[in-house]
Every structure is written in structure tokens, then in C-alpha cells.
Amino acid sequence: MNNNILVKINNVSFHYDGQLVLDSINLEIKRGEFLGIIGPNGSGKTTLLKIILGLLKPDKGSIQLFGQDIKVFHDWSKIGYVPQKAGSVVTHFPITVEEVIEMSGNKNEVTDALTAVDMEKHRKRLLNELSGGQQQRVFIARALALHPELLILDEPTVGVDVDSQAKFYQLLRDLNTKHNLTLVLVSHDIDVVAHEVNEIACINCKLICHGKPKDILKSDFMEKLYGKELRFVVHGH
Amino acid sequence: MFEIFQYSFMIRAFLAGIMIAIIAPLIGNFLVIRRLSLIADTLSHIALSGVAIGLLIGSQPLLTTIILTTIASIAIEKLRTSKNIPGEAVLAMFLPGGLALSIILISLAHGFNANLFSYLFGSITTVEKNELWLIFGLGMVTVATIIILYKKLLYASFDEESARVSGIPIELVNTTLIILTAITVSLSMRVVGVLLIGALMIIPVITAMQVGKSFKQSTYLSVGFALISVIIGLVLAYYFNLPAGGAIVLLSLGIFGFVATFSHTLTRILAIRSHE
Numbered sequence: 001m002n003n004n005i006l007v008k009i010n011n012v013s014f015h016y017d018g019q020l021v022l023d024s025i026n027l028e029i030k031r032g033e034f035l036g037i038i039g040p041n042g043s044g045k046t047t048l049l050k051i052i053l054g055l056l057k058p059d060k061g062s063i064q065l066f067g068q069d070i071k072v073f074h075d076w077s078k079i080g081y082v083p084q085k086a087g088s089v090v091t092h093f094p095i096t097v098e099e100v101i102e103m104s105g106n107k108n109e110v111t112d113a114l115t116a117v118d119m120e121k122h123r124k125r126l127l128n129e130l131s132g133g134q135q136q137r138v139f140i141a142r143a144l145a146l147h148p149e150l151l152i153l154d155e156p157t158v159g160v161d162v163d164s165q166a167k168f169y170q171l172l173r174d175l176n177t178k179h180n181l182t183l184v185l186v187s188h189d190i191d192v193v194a195h196e197v198n199e200i201a202c203i204n205c206k207l208i209c210h211g212k213p214k215d216i217l218k219s220d221f222m223e224k225l226y227g228k229e230l231r232f233v234v235h236g237h
Numbered sequence: 238m239f240e241i242f243q244y245s246f247m248i249r250a251f252l253a254g255i256m257i258a259i260i261a262p263l264i265g266n267f268l269v270i271r272r273l274s275l276i277a278d279t280l281s282h283i284a285l286s287g288v289a290i291g292l293l294i295g296s297q298p299l300l301t302t303i304i305l306t307t308i309a310s311i312a313i314e315k316l317r318t319s320k321n322i323p324g325e326a327v328l329a330m331f332l333p334g335g336l337a338l339s340i341i342l343i344s345l346a347h348g349f350n351a352n353l354f355s356y357l358f359g360s361i362t363t364v365e366k367n368e369l370w371l372i373f374g375l376g377m378v379t380v381a382t383i384i385i386l387y388k389k390l391l392y393a394s395f396d397e398e399s400a401r402v403s404g405i406p407i408e409l410v411n412t413t414l415i416i417l418t419a420i421t422v423s424l425s426m427r428v429v430g431v432l433l434i435g436a437l438m439i440i441p442v443i444t445a446m447q448v449g450k451s452f453k454q455s456t457y458l459s460v461g462f463a464l465i466s467v468i469i470g471l472v473l474a475y476y477f478n479l480p481a482g483g484a485i486v487l488l489s490l491g492i493f494g495f496v497a498t499f500s501h502t503l504t505r506i507l508a509i510r511s512h513e
Contacts, residue, residue: 053402054401054402055398055401055402074404076402076403076404077403077404079402081398081399081402081403083396083398083399092269092446093266093269093270093446093452093455094446094449094450094451094452094454094455095395095451095452096450096451096452098451099391099451099452099453100395102388103388103391103392103395103396103400104392104399104403124450124451126450126451139399142399143399146403
């Protein structure tokens with residue numbers, strides 16, 4: 001069993017109401033990677049995430065998590081998940097930052113988790129009093145409270161302002177490089193992916209390409225992925 | 238003033254009312270998070286069928302109601318999850334369905350009578366000893382279950398998808414909550430009646446959410462507001478010869494009006510208290 005491969009996707013296919021959404025996907029996610037999954041709307045990115053997380057069952061193929069078939073895998077505390085709607089949560093009821101974190105972990109983990117995302121001073125505040133970016137940090141803290149080895153984020157910066165996005169990606173970089181947390185990020189923002197991740201997987205029903213950003217972000221791959229010619233202007237931030 | 242307590246039927250009424258005032262908003266908090274506030278009304282219409290069956294077969298109506306509402310609640314949950322029908326649409330089917338069934342059963346039981354009216358509008362002062370034991374027993378089971386499953390219930394209500402990924406058995410948690418709701422609705426109908434159960438489960442919760450500074454604080458406040466409504470409502474009903482159910486619910490609405498009007502001041506007071 002190779003401890004370095006956290007997720008192994010073997011020839012996975014999936015249909016929604018008869019329509020093929022994912023076609024024979026083969027992909028490995030290795031320990032320490034910061035993988036960005038990109039693709040146009042409706043390409044199957046979120047569907048692939050949900051299959052990895054056990055929320056959907058593939059029609060064909062198999063998934064291995066930490067060397068175990070997903071059907072017998074039980075140690076879900078190894079995987080943290082920040083869902084797509086996290087940044088736009090509408091709470092019509094009072095719930096504090098501390099209570100959100102406590103849901104997944106125990107009281108002792110709250111302080112560490114909030115400190116990791118620089119939200120400790122907001123622990124008693126109500127979730128709906130926070131900005132989109134701050135709410136996003138709270139949901140990351142909730143995922144971190146169980147000390148996962150793999151963190152999966154689905155479009156985490158939707159609805160988050162540009163300044164907060166920069167801080168957010170700095171946080172992810174620190175989690176990956178300083179805490180050796182493996183990250184999988186689904187995003188439609190190619191610019192972000194180009195600058196932040198160290199591996200890219202391109203999905204448009206099939207796996208179009210997989211590798212380092214500097215190799216992948218070439219016009220011909222992007223044309224295959226998005227069906228149009230794209231030019232990249234690399235600029236420093 | 239204290240003559241009210243020399244009557245055993247009033248003591249039973251207070252004891253039943255206090256237990257219901259504790260469990261109704263406890264369940265109500267989770268229903269409000271899930272935007273399933275109307276499920277109490279839906280189950281109450283089904284509860285009416287349970288009462289009709291009990292009267293028809295000469296059995297204890299509370300028991301037949303608990304059984305029927307529990308079965309219906311499981312069916313609602315199955316339909317909601319397996320057929321991917323929105324929650325409110327499922328409730329929109331069961332609510333008139335439950336009422337239609339009760340109308341048929343009532344006609345088979347030869348129409349309305351005083352017994353049926355007491356379940357429609359509540360008759361807390363006629364709670365018998367065996368009913369009180371049932372209310373207390375099932376009430377304690379409900380409270381214990383909520384305490385044990387609190388974190389899982391909250392996580393599943395707040396963010397079902399993430400809760401599922403974290404390993405929480407969502408189907409079991411959701412089914413448990415809906416069964417507890419069915420039990421609470423059934424037990425509550427003696428206090429406020431089938432027509433007003435939803436009010437006791439939801440209004441104190443909404444009131445508490447106007448001023449609560451955390452979910453836990455809001456939960457405690459909702460129980461407090463429900464207790465005030467029930468205890469004062471029963472006292473008013475006794476001294477002014479009013480229907481207890483109506484008095485309790487109107488008082489509950491009055492408390493909401495007061496809290497909503499002075500929510501800023503009350504929130505500051507609660508915030509200061511929680512910092513001390």
C-alpha cells in the first residue's frame with residue numbers, strides 16, 4: 001500500500017439522468033499536493049468531488065481513499081470538506097463561530113482550529129455578522145478541527161471580495177507548505193489556479209490534462225478544455 | 238391565589254404543560270434551522286386521524302396518535318430523501334391528506350363529539366394519570382435523545398452535506414428527529430390541541446431567535462418563553478375561564494411581540510450577562 005497516494009480514482013464514470021457527466025476518469029492525488037481542478041461550467045468538477053467524498057456513487061470504476069476501497073473506508077476524519085455554498089451561508093438563526101467549529105470536533109480543538117485561520121478573536125461572534133471571506137475561514141476551521149490529512153474545497157471564493165481572496169489563498173498556501181496538508185481545490189478561476197496550486201487537473205467530462213501549471217496552461221490544452229483559444233498573460237501580484 | 242394547586246387535575250395540567258413546554262421548543266429549534274416549521278402542522282393534521290382511529294376502536298387516542306404520526310413522519314422523510322421531492326412539497330401533500338383521512342374516520346365514528354373537540358382545541362385539565370405518565374416517560378426519552386445527539390442533530394440540520402462527509406449517519410439522525418417531532422406533536426395535543434401544536438413548537442423559538450446570542454442561548458430562551466406561556470396561560474385559563482390552549486398560544490404571541498419590539502435592549506442585557 002503506497003501511503004503517498006491519498007486518493008486513487010480508477011476509471012470512474014458517472015451519469016446524471018442518462019447524460020454522461022464523467023467519462024473514464026483516472027487520477028491520483030498524492031500527499032503534499034496542492035491540486036487545482038479546473039474546467040468549464042457543467043464539466044463534472046463538483047460531481048467528481050462528491051464521488052471522492054462518498055456523496056455520489058460512480059456508475060463505473062472505483063475510488064480508493066488512503067489505500068482502502070471507499071466502500072469500506074470509515075476514517076472520514078482524515079478528509080476535511082469545505083462545500084461550495086459555505087461563503088454564502090444565510091443563517092436565519094443565531095449561531096456563533098465557536099458553535100460551528102464544535103459541530104465537527106470537540107471543544108479542545110476549537111482554539112487551535114480558529115488560530116490556524118486567524119479567527120480566534122471572532123469566536124463568540126454570530127456567523128451572520130461576518131463577511132463572506134470570514135465565514136469561509138470559519139468553515140475551513142471546522143474542517144481543520146478534526147486534523148484531516150486531506151482538505152477538499154469546492155469553489156471556495158465564490159462571493160468573496162478580492163482582498164479577502166488574496167488572504168484566503170495565503171492561508172491555503174501556509175496550510176499546504178507549513179502544515180503539509182494536501183489540498184484539492186475546485187475552481188473556475190484559471191488565474192487563481194495558475195498562481196496558487198502546484199498540480200492541475202483539467203476536467204471536461206474526461207480528464208483532459210494533468211500536471212504542473214507551467215506545462216498545462218498552454219493554449220492547446222486550454223482550447224481542448226474550454227473549446228476556445230485562450231491566451232495567458234502571466235503577471236505578478 | 239394558590240387555591241389553583243389544591244385541585245389534582247390542575248396539578249396534572251401543570252405537570253403535563255411543563256413537560257410539553259420543555260420538549261416542544263427543543264424540537265422546534267431544529268425544525269426552524271431546517272426550514273421545516275410547517276411539519277408540526279402537517280403531523281398535527283395526521284394526529285387528528287390518530288385520534289379518530291383511537292375513538293373509533295375504543296383505544297387510548299394518545300397511543301394511536303403516536304403510532305400513526307410516527308409512521309407518517311417516517312414516510313415523509315423517506316419521500317423527501319428518496320424521491321428528491323422538496324420538503325415543503327411533501328408536507329403540502331401530507332397535510333391535506335391527513336385532514337382528509339381524519340374527516341372520513343370521524344364520519345365513521347359518527348361525527349364530532351366532545352371528546353374530539355378536546356383533542357382539536359386541547360383539554361389540559363382533563364389529562365388523566367396514565368396519560369401524564371406517558372407524557373412524562375416519552376418526554377424524558379425525547380430530552381435525553383436530544384442531549385445525546387445534540388451535536389449530530391445540529392450539524393445535520395445546519396449543513397447536511399458536510400455532516401454526511403464527516404461520517405454522521407444522516408438518515409438515522411434525520412429519522413430520529415422526525416420521530417421525536419411526531420411524538421412531541423402527539424403529546425402536545427392535550428395541552429394546546431391539534432390545531433395549535435405548531436404554535437407551541439415554533440413561536441417560542443422564533444421569539445428566542447430575536448435576542449439569542451448563540452444557538453445554545455436561543456434554545457434555553459425558547460424553553461423559558463414556552464414555560465412562561467404555559468404556566469401563566471394555565472393560570473389565566475383557570476381564573477378567567479378561558480380555553481387553556483388559546484390562552485397559552487396568545488400569550489406566546491404576546492411575548493414575541495414584546496421581545497421583537499424591545500429586541501435591541503434585551504439583546505444588550507443578554508450580551509452583558511453572558512460577558513459577566
